[in-house]
Amino acid sequence: MSALSPIIILTGASRGLGLAVLSLLLSHHNARVTTLSRSSTTELQNTVKQYGEDRVLAIQGDVGDAEVNAGAVKQTVDKWGGIDGLVLNAGTMSIFRLDAVPLEYIPGYIETNLSSSIYLIQPALPYLRKSTLPSPLSSSTTSKSTGRIVLVSSGASSKGYVAWGLYSAVKAALNSVARTLAAEENLNGSGVGVWAIRPGLVDMQDLLRSSGAESMHPNEFARLKTAYDEGNLLRPEQPGSVLAGLVARGGPMDLSGEYLNWADERLLAYRT
Ligand SMILES: NC(=O)c1ccc[n+]([C@@H]2O[C@H](COP(=O)([O-])OP(=O)(O)OC[C@H]3O[C@@H](n4cnc5c(N)ncnc54)[C@H](OP(=O)(O)O)[C@@H]3O)[C@@H](O)[C@H]2O)c1
Numbered sequence: 643m644s645a646l647s648p649i650i651i652l653t654g655a656s657r658g659l660g661l662a663v664l665s666l667l668l669s670h671h672n673a674r675v676t677t678l679s680r681s682s683t684t685e686l687q688n689t690v691k692q693y694g695e696d697r698v699l700a701i702q703g704d705v706g707d708a709e710v711n712a713g714a715v716k717q718t719v720d721k722w723g724g725i726d727g728l729v730l731n732a733g734t735m736s737i738f739r740l741d742a743v744p745l746e747y748i749p750g751y752i753e754t755n756l757s758s759s760i761y762l763i764q765p766a767l768p769y770l771r772k773s774t775l776p777s778p779l780s781s782s783t784t785s786k787s788t789g790r791i792v793l794v795s796s797g798a799s800s801k802g803y804v805a806w807g808l809y810s811a812v813k814a815a816l817n818s819v820a821r822t823l824a825a826e827e828n829l830n831g832s833g834v835g836v837w838a839i840r841p842g843l844v845d846m847q848d849l850l851r852s853s854g855a856e857s858m859h860p861n862e863f864a865r866l867k868t869a870y871d872e873g874n875l876l877r878p879e880q881p882g883s884v885l886a887g888l889v890a891r892g893g894p895m896d897l898s899g900e901y902l903n904w905a906d907e908r909l910l911a912y913r914t
């Protein structure tokens with residue numbers, strides 16, 4: 643494997659957006675990828691078979707468990723000798739109005755969905771800070787590392803969609819994690835870049851099927867349903883190509899820490 647084979651850890655690759663990112667990393671970026679999800683779907687298993695165990699290490703585990711994340715970091719380093727990038731894509735929708743959310747549900751949801759990002763980032767950072775892949779599209783100098791972290795955010799992070807309160811709060815917090823982490827890595831001069839990306843409307847069959855959608859705002863629900871019914875959802879490969887491109891090639895360091903739409907024209911060069 644050439645030196646230009648980025649070593650990436652990707653969470654939530656068993657389906658949806660994460661599965662598309664995995665395929666693109668393997669087919670377009672010559673990457674070696676560790677995946678982390680609770681289940682192992684046929685699609686994920688087929689991808690492992692297609693590219694082989696030299697290219698994909700599929701770990702089954704829950705990102706809400708700090709030890710599972712630390713274990714994924716260790717196994718990746720043991721197998722390939724380092725880590726160049728992370729894609730934190732695992733996410734779970736939650737539909738409850740704030741006046742009705744079961745109080746006992748809140749700590750678990752916030753804890754798992756927010757803390758999991760730091761559970762993976764913290765043990766991976768020492769390796770990301772040593773990553774020295776060439777980064778053709780970024781202006782970082784050669785003395786710094788070129789480690790990259792991509793957080794999958796959501797448009798909901800800056801909106802007040804009815805019944806999406808906990809989900810939005812966690813995504814807003816992830817944008818905040820991106821800002822702070824970028825500032826901390828900038829202060830220590832590591833060269834590690836971090837970007838929070840809004841993937842747009844991809845697929846939400848589960849959401850449309852769930853009875854909880856009744857608690858949404860009728861207009862907001864109708865907007866999603868119309869996009870679905872009329873085939874106006876994005877293909878996962880569209881935002882997926884930007885996520886894969888950012889983590890495999892290195893993102894623009896002048897935008898490190900920012901929350902960006904996948905279709906932002908400053909990210910045009912990453913689309914495939
Ligand atoms: N779809 C959209 O339109 C949209 C819009 C904005 C933002 N997003 C964000 O994009 C990301 C991917 O969304 P998606 O639509 O592709 O979701 P999805 O189809 O529900 O897939 C979610 C992935 O995350 C994994 N996952 C969930 N909880 C996990 C846990 N505790 N531990 C390990 N893995 C876990 C799932 O695998 P297992 O179930 O096997 O664990 C699955 O691979 C999420 O962060 C979502 O919030 C999506």
Ligand SMILES: *[C@@H]1O[C@H](CO)[C@@H](O)[C@H](O)[C@H]1NC(C)=O
Binds near residue numbers: 706756
């Ligand atoms: C989000 O929280 C829910 C509820 O606790 C949990 O089932 C799910 O695994 C969490 N997802 C992630 C990505 O942390």
